[in-house]
Amino acid sequence: MFELLGIPPQALFGQIMLGLINGAFYAMLSLGLAVIFGLLNIINFAHGALYMVGAFTAWFLLQYLGIGYWGALLLAPILVGAFGVVIERTMLRHLYKLDHLYGLLLTFGLALVIQGLFQNKFGSSGQPYAIPSVLQGGQNLGFMFFPNYRAWVVVASLGMCLATWYVIERTKLGSYLRAATENPTLVQAFGINVPRMIMLTYGFGVGLAAFAGVLAAPIYQVSPLMGADLIIVVFAVVVIGGMGSILGSIITGFTLGIVEGLTKVFYPEASNIVIFVIMAIVLLLKPAGLFGRTA
Amino acid sequence: MTDAAARLTPEVEADALLAVRGLHAWYGESHVLHGVDFEIGSGEVVTLLGRNGAGKTTTLKSIMGIIDARKGSIRFDGTELIGLPSNRIARLGLGFVPEERGIFASLSVEENLLLPPEVRPGGLSLETIYELFPNLRERLYSQGTKLSGGEQQMLAIARILRTGARLLLLDEPTEGLAPVIVQQIGRTIRRLKEQGFTILLVEQNFHFAATIADRHYIMEHGRVVDMMADADLSARQAELQAYLGV
Ligand SMILES: Nc1ncnc2c1ncn2[C@@H]1O[C@H](COP(=O)(O)OP(=O)(O)O)[C@@H](O)[C@H]1O
Numbered sequence: 105m106f107e108l109l110g111i112p113p114q115a116l117f118g119q120i121m122l123g124l125i126n127g128a129f130y131a132m133l134s135l136g137l138a139v140i141f142g143l144l145n146i147i148n149f150a151h152g153a154l155y156m157v158g159a160f161t162a163w164f165l166l167q168y169l170g171i172g173y174w175g176a177l178l179l180a181p182i183l184v185g186a187f188g189v190v191i192e193r194t195m196l197r198h199l200y201k202l203d204h205l206y207g208l209l210l211t212f213g214l215a216l217v218i219q220g221l222f223q224n225k226f227g228s229s230g231q232p233y234a235i236p237s238v239l240q241g242g243q244n245l246g247f248m249f250f251p252n253y254r255a256w257v258v259v260a261s262l263g264m265c266l267a268t269w270y271v272i273e274r275t276k277l278g279s280y281l282r283a284a285t286e287n288p289t290l291v292q293a294f295g296i297n298v299p300r301m302i303m304l305t306y307g308f309g310v311g312l313a314a315f316a317g318v319l320a321a322p323i324y325q326v327s328p329l330m331g332a333d334l335i336i337v338v339f340a341v342v343v344i345g346g347m348g349s350i351l352g353s354i355i356t357g358f359t360l361g362i363v364e365g366l367t368k369v370f371y372p373e374a375s376n377i378v379i380f381v382i383m384a385i386v387l388l389l390k391p392a393g394l395f396g397r398t399a
Numbered sequence: 400m401t402d403a404a405a406r407l408t409p410e411v412e413a414d415a416l417l418a419v420r421g422l423h424a425w426y427g428e429s430h431v432l433h434g435v436d437f438e439i440g441s442g443e444v445v446t447l448l449g450r451n452g453a454g455k456t457t458t459l460k461s462i463m464g465i466i467d468a469r470k471g472s473i474r475f476d477g478t479e480l481i482g483l484p485s486n487r488i489a490r491l492g493l494g495f496v497p498e499e500r501g502i503f504a505s506l507s508v509e510e511n512l513l514l515p516p517e518v519r520p521g522g523l524s525l526e527t528i529y530e531l532f533p534n535l536r537e538r539l540y541s542q543g544t545k546l547s548g549g550e551q552q553m554l555a556i557a558r559i560l561r562t563g564a565r566l567l568l569l570d571e572p573t574e575g576l577a578p579v580i581v582q583q584i585g586r587t588i589r590r591l592k593e594q595g596f597t598i599l600l601v602e603q604n605f606h607f608a609a610t611i612a613d614r615h616y617i618m619e620h621g622r623v624v625d626m627m628a629d630a631d632l633s634a635r636q637a638e639l640q641a642y643l644g645v
């Protein structure tokens with residue numbers, strides 16, 4: 105068996121694959137945060153909790169209604185997105201004119217409440233969720249074994265990210281969103297119902313987190329704190345990519361996942377902190393982030 | 400009707416497209432409009448003249464519903480606008496060109512042009528708009544804010560001509576522009592008038608205003624204090640200069 109830089113290829117490609125999977129989740133979650141921040145001016149700290157709610161919704165749907173993975177992949181984002189719309193209507197909309205800090209505090213509090221409720225009911229242990237039957241097994245690529253489900257996660261999240269990017273950058277609806285991000289007052293004075301657009305955008309961003317949660321359910325266990333750990337890293341990704349940049353959050357998400365994977369191979373001690381080290385360096389050199397618009 | 404309104408707006412009373420009565424407006428605690436009265440007949444071009452800070456921009460923003468803290472009455476084609484949000488007001492057929500132009504940097508020229516939705520049938524076709532503003536057609540795929548100041552102003556006007564709006568509110572469209580561009584905007588406004596658009600024009604440049612408007616309202620300290628027909632303008636030159644402090 106050949107080796108690369110003294111590393112067995114199974115280990116190297118195995119870690120790159122794990123990094124790609126993590127990157128897929130970073131990308132989907134930071135994309136949702138970017139869309140929400142752009143239009144609502146709110147740093148949605150509840151994002152990790154809503155990702156967890158997405159995974160639990162898939163679990164509930166299976167447990168109580170017998171609805172399987174594919175149904176959940178469609179329904180969970182819609183249900184959690186609707187929950188997001190309720191949060192926006194009843195709470196967030198009162199904060200738009202205030203400093204970012206208020207939105208951050210409110211959503212942070214919401215995350216604690218949501219996670220607390222789930223922990224109260226389910227403890228901290230995880231609930232298993234099976235890989236759907238068509239995606240069981242994997243491909244032997246010769247130098248490594250690639251599980252089908254993980255390949256699907258990468259494809260699905262990349263597809264979702266690119267579709268979102270396309271809608272925002274290349275369609276009429278996207279031009280409304282971009283314009284409203286710059287000057288909501290004027291967009292509304294052209295006859296567009298901006299408050300409704302803001303509401304639906306929050307619902308969409310939150311639905312994207314739930315979609316990621318369903319994708320994650322078969323890989324990680326479905327547990328109340330599954331989003332709490334992830335969201336901290338995702339915020340670092342957002343800071344590195346530049347708050348509010350759509351393409352930036354997608355590229356940065358995938359890239360940092362892979363960087364993290366490679367660090368596990370070459371210098372495992374640093375793998376848990378490498379993203380934060382990169383964040384510190386980016387903040388020093390380019391405070392608006394790699395893709396951020398300088399204010 | 401207040402006394403001022405009776406004195407200022409006798410002749411177009413019957414078929415006024417827009418009638419503003421006793422309009423008050425606030426920015427937070429700060430009371431800026433103190434009972435503005437004026438009106439515009441269908442097909443007229445009317446200006447609001449006045450010094451900086453007189454309340455002209457605030458009047459336009461109150462009509463558009465961009466300023467929500469407002470009282471009094473603003474009737475457009477029989478519909479009361481006070482209390483309506485700006486998107487509903489736009490849908491009745493009002494088009495707004497803000498003082499700062501409001502071209503979106505993250506949109507191309509074409510996207511900027513196509514952004515405002517059609518609110519009523521009868522807007523100008525893209526062909527007619529490109530004929531009015533040939534520069535825009537050449538720059539369709541540039542970033543909106545890469546245009547020159549004059550081109551941005553044309554884009555800001557062009558994009559509300561497509562929508563079918565009948566009343567156009569233009570806030571200082573000539574501000575800071577070169578004389579040739581000012582002339583082009585003047586020609587455009589005259590053409591729009593021929594096409595039947597009704598235009599409320601805010602201006603500091605009364606030489607420009609005098610070339611295109613039917614009537615002029617003078618604003619001072621948040622009120623309309625006088626009205627001059629365009630025909631009387633030369634006879635009342637001294638008065639006007641005193642109002643404007645020029
Ligand atoms: N956003 C604002 N907040 C508080 N006061 C304002 C604001 N905009 C304008 N004003 C005040 O309202 C008054 C009228 O302003 P404006 O309508 O812009 O005048 P004009 O367009 O005639 O120059 C001025 O005294 C101005 O200082």
Ligand SMILES: [Mg+2]
Nearest residue numbers: 455456457498
């Ligand atoms: Mg002004």
